[in-house]
C-alpha cells in the first residue's frame with residue numbers, strides 16, 4: 001500500500017496531452033463562426049438538434065461540440081431546447097416515417113430567418129438505411145435543406161466548418 005502511494009506521488013497522471021495545434025485551429029474556426037453569427041444576426045447563433053431517426057453516431061459528434069474540449073458556447077454558439085429559439089435546425093439520420101410529422105412541426109415552429117442543415121450521410125440521402133420500408137429518405141425529402149454536411153459521422157470540426165460556410169453563404173442570399 002505504501003509502495004502504491006509512493007508511486008502515485010511520483011508518476012504523472014494517466015491522461016492524454018491535449019492536441020495543441022488542433023485546439024488553436026479549432027478556436028480560430030469557432031471564433032470566425034461566432035463573429036459571422038454576430039455580423040449576420042447581431043447576436044449568438046442558436047442551434048436546435050433534431051434526430052429524425054439516426055443511429056446516434058451523428059449525435060455523439062454534435063454533443064462533443066459542448067464538451068470541455070470544444071466548448072463552443074464560449075464562442076457564441078448555443079444549443080437550445082426549443083425550435084422557437086433556434087436559427088438553425090441540425091437534422092440527423094434518415095427521416096423515418098414515425099419522425100416525419102415531428103420534423104415538419106419542428107420546422108414550422110422555428111421562426112424565420114431559419115436554416116436547415118442535414119448532418120451525416122443518412123440525412124443527405126438515407127445513407128445505409130436508404131430504401132428501408134421505415135424511412136422516407138434524406139431530410140430534403142421532407143424539408144428544404146440549406147446545407148449538407150457529409151460524413152458517417154462528420155467530425156465536430158466538420159460541423160463547425162459547415163455552419164461557418166452556411167452563415168457566409170446566407171449573407172449573400174435569401175433565407176426563409
Ligand code: SF4
Pocket residue numbers: 053054055056057058092093094119120121122123127128151152153
Ligand atoms: S451518417 Fe453514420 S453516424 Fe450518422 S446516423 Fe447515419 S449511420 Fe449513424
